[in-house]
Amino acid sequence: MKSNRRTPLWAAALIGLVSGAVAVGVSLLVAGVVKASAFPVIAVGNAAVDLTPAGLKDWAIRAFGENDKNILLLGIFVVVAALAAGLGILALREIRYGLAGLAAFGVIGIIAVLTRPGAGVVDVVPTLAGVGAAMFALHRLTNRAFVPTPSASRSSVSSPPASSFPASGSPVPGAAPSGSSFSAESGTGTAERQGAPVPPIMRAGNDLRSFDRRGLLTGVLGGAVVAGVAGVAGRMLSGRAAVSEARVDLTLPRPAVPMAPLPAGVDFKIKGLSPFITPNNDFYRVDTALIVPQVDPRNWTLKIYGLVDRPVELTFADLMKRSIEEADVTLCCVSNEVGGPYIGNARWLGVRMADLLRDAGIQKNADMLLNTSADGWTSGTPIDIVLDGRDSMLAFGMNGEALPVDHGFPVRQVVPGLYGYVSATKWVTEIKVSRFDQEEAYWTSRGWSAKGPIKTESRIDLPHDGDGIPAGRTVIAGVAWAQHKGVDAVEVRVDQGPWRQARLAEAPTADTWRQWVIDDWDAVRGSHTIQVRATDATGYTQTEALADVVPDGATGWHTITVEVA
Structure with a gap:
């Protein structure tokens, strides 16, 4: 199906945009069933984060603060929208061009998904479903944008071939006189009533077609509804509601030895001065997760393995049954510039990491913990720091409530004295006991120091x-x-x-x-x-x-x- 230049560009771009929206909505819906991390937009975004030079990441943190990931996502969606509009324009020139462009998008999405940690073949299903839905939408909307012109036989006049239409101002037998009206949208008008053939806007085989604004807009509305409903359903299926409910329902256990109340002079209570305890809503957040992992504590497990005598695997219920402690600890991000905001203090509740490691039996040649998050991010923590008596813990409580999802619910690491990139893994699911000369964590492989003690x-x-x-x-x-x-x-x-x-x-x-x-x-x-x-x-x-x-x-x-x- 090929178009001539009478097709409005806005119509072509709109077809592409709606087809792209259908792809995003359907892929998000299927990812909600398969795996949230298999959503191709997020996979591409995470790949972009991984491939971004460290200096550019630092600039993004300085320029946008905790909104850096939102800015990146917005940029990705803007680029996708622009490319989708371009594909719509190509599709109205030649439908195969638009379909080929969508296929290329699919290939990029599949590569991004399969290169994420822990990815499997089934993770490509959301991408395939989204691309397939977009191809269907593109083809359907392109067809709806044009309707067959009324056959000349209905006017008792045979339509001549397209080549017989004269240039403007050149009269031919049976042509409408100057001043006659003509509607390209309906394909009807004074000229038709007088028996003159209607100039086609599009030819598909031997089928002459004209632009149908109403058909296009109703099709676009339907596509937008499909994209919206699928997107909302996908977000619900991704587990946010279940995880939020599980967090609200969680009753925190009491510590074996409660901490003494804070000293009366711990906070000057001066307006504008950072309070001693940072409220959870004000606590800084710096991580690489474009979408916060939704980990249901009922499905959470922690695996401790590697250079140990007895590998350990714990459920959340197992963790809650252990001896519980609380501690006041200040966390700081290594990206915090002099005078910067990426630091906060909280009272944490959890289980001592040293006790868990001793239960596993650390081998003498081990000097590093390679900690892995639910989204595949890793940190490398010096073992001697964890075992030297400080309050290093797997925390599930923060300032008297269950750990907020943004800060690692259901379980995160808290290690005093080390910058977060080597110690404070959120949504932690694995601890591999290893060596610094054998493993590299996420930021270490990008040029940062391996151990990261916090500076005065x-x-x-x-x-x-x-x-x-x-x-x-x-x-x-x-x-x-x-x-x-x-x-x-x-x-x-x-x-x-x-x-x-x-x-x-x-x-x-x-x-x-x-x-x-x-x-x-x-x-x-x-x-x-x-x-x-x-x-x-x-x-x-x-x-x-x-x-x-x-x-x-x-x-x-x-x-x-x-x-x-």
Whole structure:
């Protein structure tokens, strides 16, 4: 079926867009039945994340923060929409071009799906179903956009071949006189009533066809409904509802030895200063999951294997029966720049990792845990850190409630003193006891340090960089951290002047951050630069030297500028 140039481009693009939407909706629906990670759009997105250079990823985190994955998904859908519109235009010139383009999309989706960790042959079914549905929709909508023109026999006049139609303004016997009306959409008009043949917009074999706006729009509406219903059903089938219900219904066990209440002086309660406990909704999220894995605790298992004497496999119920502990631990992302937001403190509830590893019997030559998430992401944790007595745990509770899905429900790792990329695997399902010289985790293979201890750092929360403040007595406050070492001192200076000792809030353990404040700075008019530095319990004072987050975390003094009026 070939079209001439009278076909409106908007109609062709609309056909392609709706066909693409049908592909996305149907593939999401089938992925909800087969496996959520088999949704080809997400597989392509994850492949894009994996192939993106580390420097570009760092830029995305800095530029978009926790919205980086949403921006990537939006970009993928925009590109898909543009290509789908282009395929629609090609299809109205030659339907085989459009079908070939959809087939190419299918090949890309299948490759992306099959290269994901743990993928199987059945995972290609959502892609095949989506492409098949899109081909059907493309063919169907193309046909609906055109209707056969009324046969000349109905007007008692035989239609001449298409080549007999003259150029505009060239009269022929039986042609409509100048000024006669003609409707391309209905194929009828004054010219037809007078017996003149109607110029065709499209020829399919010997069948003359004209553009049918109404037929196209009703077909588009039907396709949009199919895409929408399939997409909604697919999201429901992906397990979100079941996992959310399981989380709400989960009753957290009590710890064997409850922690003492937080000291009264742990939080200065200054407006604008980061609270000692970060609310779950405000806790930072940095990970590679474009769509958060939906793991039902009833189906969750943890496998501990590798260089062990006794491999272990636990269900969630098994985990809940073990000795439970709670701990206040500050987590920090290695992508956190000096003064950055990717750090938070919470009270975690879970099971000690050291106890589980000892039950498995770690062999002497092992020095690494290769931890795997439900979506295939991996981290590498030094075994000696987990076994040195700190509160390393498999956590299922956070700040008095079940772990939020965004933060790893049903189970995640929490290891004090290490950046999250080597210690804080969310949705953890496997722990392989191994060696650093034999295995590489996700970020290590991309140029980051293998072990990632958190560096002693501090941040100014008040005032904010660039703030305009009134002259007079002003509060300068913030937080400092040196996980598993503890913060002993914080100093602040203004305009390269002498360092002043800040007042420190209480800290229940060395594994949490610590608030600090100077509440009597006499701010005078003008522009002022404020800097902060911390000293940890080992006597180390954080360096002034600026270093990027790659390969093992940023360094430098947090510096801000304020204008005093």
